[in-house]
Amino acid sequence: MKQLELYFIRHGETLFNTMDKLQGWSDSPLTPNGIRVAQQTGEWLANTSFQSVYSSDMKRTIDTANYIIAKNNSFNGAPKQSASFREAFFGGFEGLDNHDVWHTIATPYGASNQTQMLEHVSPGVVRDRMHAADPLHLAETGHQFWQRVDAGLANLLVNEPDHARILIVAHGTLIRSLTIRFGNSSFDPVHQFPANGSVTKLLLSENQTSILDYNLTTKK
Template sequence: MLNIYITRHGETQWNSENRLQGWKDSELTDNGKRNAVALGERLYQINFNTIYTSPIDRAVKTASLVCSDRNIPILFEDGLKEINLGDWEGKVKEEIEQTSKQEFFNFWNAPHLYNHEMHNGESFAALKSRVENVINRIIADNKEGNILIVTHGVTIRAILSYLMNIPTEKWWEGPFIEGTSLTLAQYDEGTFQVKMIGDTLHIKKTTSV
């Protein structure tokens, strides 16, 4: 059996400003770093085969903090990058709604109707396809044991959509995926079972400045 631990990167400066990041990036806040360290402490006794991370820096830094002083291979996977939000990246809700009010509404409330083309973004279908490919490749390389995936909020929704066969219209249902929250799935004999989604037991509730 393979245990698949999944986490989102720690809080970033743009998270704290409610800016969309996508493929763009911003620095981890002190709070984001603290919570990544706390997750590392929570997982310290687990023997991980490998840590797989999105190559975007906020995920890479989170993976490094979770890994701490342990000798665990950290591999970059382009398929774990966040959804590409095109022209929306770096902007807050009010800025996006000036040009894309309906599509911004659809993104969060009717994802099956979301049209990515007008702002040069990536579709949910394309995201899910690349996520399926990378998950299947990871499973092929890890028949048993434990692996950790460090990725992004929307990407975790894509992973859950694949593992649990969730249709696009129900993409956002379930617990909110906070920074460094922990999701756990198990793979055994061709079947996935999701045991935990977005657990925040280790997260320090402090305000970033």
């Protein structure tokens, strides 16, 4: 049975991150600090051998992947871009204030923010609630989100060799959602959002998916 070790890395800090704006399928550039964090992650993983490197098709993840690859001592190719590993699509809420949007979505359910909702329901349900609240009804539903991400994981199992170690530069909500879905009580992704440049390790096979580590950073 084929088994893959995936290193999911959240992209470096972006301009929208510093403004606390929702940034799903919209994009903003890495800040100087975001570049520094990506380079630090690359230095941290310099001696880790990767058979393949993927990123979402957003510029912030492609740039982060290239900064990491530049520091790696064994991989010197280009990242493979996959829309499957994009961030969740926030629809009509893209670019708006993160706190204000989640307060608006959560209030009808007796909560104040996304974290309080995730204490009681799955990431897929939260996606459905955002879709329902979106005036444009463009935000991804839970089914749409997981169908896309699962297709990306399935593609890896088909196209990558057994026991390959693969680096994937992706996004915070996607990584958090994977950890809630496949993790155990050793991790607390509901209350701890993955940091920019952090590493989350996932073991993927046809019959089982498990989280090995979550939100590892170079900070001591």
